[in-house]
Amino acid sequence: GQYKLQPRNNQDILPFNPANAVDAPLVSGLPVRFALYANAPNPVSAGGTRLSFALPRAEDVTLRVFDVQGRLVRTVAKERFEAGRHAVDWNGLNDQGQAVTSGVYFYRLSAGKEEATRKLIFLR
DSSP, X not given: OOOOOOOXXXXXXXXXXXXXOSSSOEETTEESSOEEOOOEEEEEETTEEEEEEEESSOEEEEEEEEETTOOEEEEEEEEEEOSEEXXXXXXXXXXXXXXXXXXXXXXXXXXXXXXXXXXXXXXX
């Protein structure tokens, strides 16, 4: 179903806390499903961005950034991660260490049989 949340006043609005995020429910402190979150900040500037995800079990993870033509720009992570919530920073550099140009990019998380892709905007 769909729901509309309408705060009564500013006291109903709390700062974002990843531990309370609703898109990957927790059981015993661990996510119950795979999730790839929106990067922050977005749009991205020269300071880089944080790519966050949740794993319900330990998995070999590959996190890559692609340009709009589907070309690999950067492999941000390729390693085993334990179950839980994780964050990896991307500094806006490609695999050759060069700064990427302004534009739209996609980041794809692969973990076991699960995959998810999200879009980000990079501004120089």
